[in-house]
Amino acid sequence: MTAASGYQQPRGHLAYLKLAAAAEALPAELDHATANELSHTAFLERLLAVEVAATAQRRHASLERFASLPATWRLDDFDYDAQPSVDRKLVNELSTLRFLDDATNILFIGPPGVGKTMLAVGLARAAIDAGYRTYYTTAADLAAKCHRAALEGRWATTMRFYAGPRLLVIDEVGYLPLAGEAAAALFQVITQRYGKGSIALTTNLGVGSWGRIFDDPIVAAAMLDRLLHRSVVFNIDGQSYRMRAHQARADKLRQAVTP
Numbered sequence: 001m002t003a004a005s006g007y008q009q010p011r012g013h014l015a016y017l018k019l020a021a022a023a024e025a026l027p028a029e030l031d032h033a034t035a036n037e038l039s040h041t042a043f044l045e046r047l048l049a050v051e052v053a054a055t056a057q058r059r060h061a062s063l064e065r066f067a068s069l070p071a072t073w074r075l076d077d078f079d080y081d082a083q084p085s086v087d088r089k090l091v092n093e094l095s096t097l098r099f100l101d102d103a104t105n106i107l108f109i110g111p112p113g114v115g116k117t118m119l120a121v122g123l124a125r126a127a128i129d130a131g132y133r134t135y136y137t138t139a140a141d142l143a144a145k146c147h148r149a150a151l152e153g154r155w156a157t158t159m160r161f162y163a164g165p166r167l168l169v170i171d172e173v174g175y176l177p178l179a180g181e182a183a184a185a186l187f188q189v190i191t192q193r194y195g196k197g198s199i200a201l202t203t204n205l206g207v208g209s210w211g212r213i214f215d216d217p218i219v220a221a222a223m224l225d226r227l228l229h230r231s232v233v234f235n236i237d238g239q240s241y242r243m244r245a246h247q248a249r250a251d252k253l254r255q256a257v258t259p
């Protein structure tokens with residue numbers, strides 16, 4: 001048997017098994033093994049590692065596409081000096097993702113621009129990097145999708161969709177009033193995830209004002225009850241980060257023009 005035909009057969013097996021990365025790496029890995037007198041085990045380990053890395057990368061890319069995060073923010077990008085009301089230790093603890101194990105919910109409450117979405121997206125990014133299925137939606141988008149689903153007879157499938165991810169981010173609850181069907185959709189999503197899967201939720205309204213978002217204060221109370229039962233709450237106050245940047249620029253300009 002020639003070296004070439006001896007190599008074609010394992011390559012064919014790898015391709016048949018759809019181990020494309022290993023099939024492609026085979027000639028170089030064989031050369032490397034010969035040149036370095038690798039043991040069979042060491043050679044096999046290197047070849048399989050190529051396929052494992054390729055699979056992990058594909059899986060990560062697919063999780064990332066599915067999650068539809070609106071930005072590339074990471075928790076490490078958060079400037080704690082600018083927002084002292086955010087407990088850095090608590091965020092670091094959350095970044096271990098242990099909270100996913102007991103379906104703890106995370107609530108970020110605060111006025112616009114204080115970093116609520118940034119923190120929720122940062123957590124989502126950490127979850128994706130750890131291999132967890134994650135999904136980002138705004139409350140308005142969730143309501144719109146559920147409305148369409150109801151019209152098209154896909155309500156149950158859509159509810160299953162929102163139950164699926166290990167971490168569900170629901171951004172911007174409270175910016176728009178959620179009445180009737182929209183409130184019912186959010187209520188069902190929260191209820192079916194209760195005790196099973198974490199929600200990271202951002203809102204501009206303190207929990208005391210949730211009655212204002214929903215027509216029905218009893219639904220609002222029931223929703224909060226489930227969300228808060230096992231939860232970590234960040235009450236973020238202070239200045240908007242965007243405004244702060246504007247302010248700094250304005251101050252600089254003012255200094256430049258005043259004699």
Ligand code: ADP
Nearest residue numbers: 078079082083112113114115116117118241242
């Ligand atoms: P919110 O969701 O509370 O309205 P965002 O998370 O969208 O606020 O933040 C608004 C902008 O300010 C974003 O560009 C975000 O990256 C930035 N930002 C807010 N807080 C911080 C912070 N503490 N460190 C770094 N960037 C911040």
Ligand code: MG
Nearest residue numbers: 116117172202
């Ligand atoms: Mg936001």
